[in-house]
Each structure stands twice: as C-alpha cells, then as structure tokens.
Amino acid sequence: xxxxxxxxxxxxxxxxxxxxxxxxxxxxxxxxxxxxxxxxxxxxxxxxxxxxxxxxxxxxxxxxxxxxxxxxxxxxxxxxxxxxxxxxxxxxxxxxxxxxxxxxxxxxxxxxxxxxxxxxxxxxxxxxxxxxxxxxxxxxxxxxxxxxxxxxxxxxxxxxxxxxxxxxxxxxxxxxxxxxxxxxxxxxx
Numbered sequence: 001x002x003x004x005x006x007x008x009x010x011x012x013x014x015x016x017x018x019x020x021x022x023x024x025x026x027x028x029x030x031x032x033x034x035x036x037x038x039x040x041x042x043x044x045x046x047x048x049x050x051x052x053x054x055x056x057x058x059x060x061x062x063x064x065x066x067x068x069x070x071x072x073x074x075x076x077x078x079x080x081x082x083x084x085x086x087x088x089x090x091x092x093x094x095x096x097x098x099x100x101x102x103x104x105x106x107x108x109x110x111x112x113x114x115x116x117x118x119x120x121x122x123x124x125x126x127x128x129x130x131x132x133x134x135x136x137x138x139x140x141x142x143x144x145x146x147x148x149x150x151x152x153x154x155x156x157x158x159x160x161x162x163x164x165x166x167x168x169x170x171x172x173x174x175x176x177x178x179x180x181x182x183x184x185x186x187x188x189x
Contacts, residue, residue, distance in 0.1 A: 009146035009181065013107060016143050021108045025115040026053050028061035063090060063116040095122030095132075102132035102148065105141035110148065120153045129160035130168070137165045137182055138172040145182065155185040 006014070027036070034052065037045045052058040098118045101109030110132070114120070123129045133153040136144040149155060155165055163171070166182050 009142060010150070012143045013146050013150075016107045017111055022111065025060070025108070025112040026057075027059045029059055031058055034059070057115060057117070060115050063094060091119060091122070092125070094118040095124075098122065098132045099124055099130075099135055102141065102144050103135040103139055105136070105139055105144055107141075107143045107147055110136075110144050114147065114151050120148060120151050121157060123159075127160060131157045131159070131165075133157060133165050134159055134163070134168045137169040137174060137178065140169070140172070140174040140178055142178050142181060145178065149185055154189065155182060156189045 031052075034049070037049050039046075094113055094116055095118060098110060098113040098120075099122075100106075101113060121131050121133075123131060131153065133145060133148045133155065134157070136148060158164055159168070164186065166179065166186055169179050169182055
C-alpha cells in the first residue's frame with residue numbers, strides 16, 4: 001500500500017486533533033439510513049460514507065441553531081412562530097468563532113468551523129480587519145495556521161493597517177519556525 005507523504009505541520013495537525021475530536025465536527029448528527037461502516041466492510045461502502053462525511057458534509061450539525069437563536073417573524077394559523085434563518089448572522093457567528101479559536105490556538109475549534117463551511121478569510125468586524133490566519137500567526141499557533149492554509153486561507157492577506165500574516169507574526173515575536181513556514185507559504189501564493 002502506498003501512502004501520501006505528510007509534512008511535519010500536517011502530522012502535527014492530525015496528532016493534535018485526533019479521530020475523536022475530528023468526528024465531533026464531521027459526525028455530529030446521525031442521518032437516517034446511514035450507519036458508519038466498519039473496516040471489514042466493502043471498499044465501496046466505506047468510500048460512500050467518506051464522501052458523505054467530508055465532501056457533502058452530510059453529518060455536520062445545523063450551525064444556525066447552534067450559533068444564533070432562530071427568531072420568529074410572523075405567526076401562521078395556530079399561533080406557532082415561523083423560524084427564519086439569518087444567514088448574515090450565521091456567517092458573522094461562524095467568523096467570530098473561527099477568529100476566537102485561531103487566536104486561542106484551538107485547532108479543534110478551527111476544524112469545527114471548517115466543517116460548518118466558514119468563510120475561511122472572513123475579516124474581523126473590529127477596526128484592524130484581520131483574518132483568522134493573522135490571529136493564529138500572531139499567537140504562534142503553527143497547527144492552526146496549517147489547518148487554515150489547508151482549507152484555503154490566503155497567506156498574502158493584508159489587514160486594515162496593510163500588515164501581512166508574516167508581519168503580524170513578527171510584531172508578536174512569534175517563533176522562527178512559524179515565521180519561516182508562513183514566509184514560504186506567502187511566497188508560493
């Protein structure tokens with residue numbers, strides 16, 4: 001069997017998250033008709049489940065009910081409220097949660113946001129207008145930076161003060177390893 005060669009930052013992500021925590025994000029809800037296949041089941045069955053889990057995000061919880069309250073707008077016959085989804089509030093809630101997780105070095109929290117289709121380069125509503133990658137870099141959180149970059153974060157993003165991700169890391173006296181890593185990613189971008 002030939003396995004993909006994994007980079008040290010990717011191995012660090014896998015080690016820090018683990019299967020149990022990853023499954024909390026990717027398998028939060030059981031769907032009717034789906035049973036998690038065992039290793040002994042046919043390859044096709046396992047592939048179908050993996051596609052449903054990661055590609056279609058079929059077992060991820062409804063983020064709208066978790067992040068923002070569903071507000072009633074109007075009352076139909078019988079008096080029961082009609083729930084309305086506020087997609088802008090959901091996006092803001094997800095973005096805020098992503099930034100908090102990135103700043104805290106919470107790799108599992110960042111992964112949860114990714115599973116819920118967060119806008120990976122969502123900019124903070126605060127005046128500095130940073131991305132989650134800016135926060136992770138400033139906090140010297142290499143594994144969080146790796147998760148963000150694996151999921152499409154822009155290593156060349158500038159904040160409102162025109163500071164790059166590398167600039168934020170340098171200003172925060174982040175370690176040499178993360179500075180070199182981010183510079184290589186920015187140069188390739």
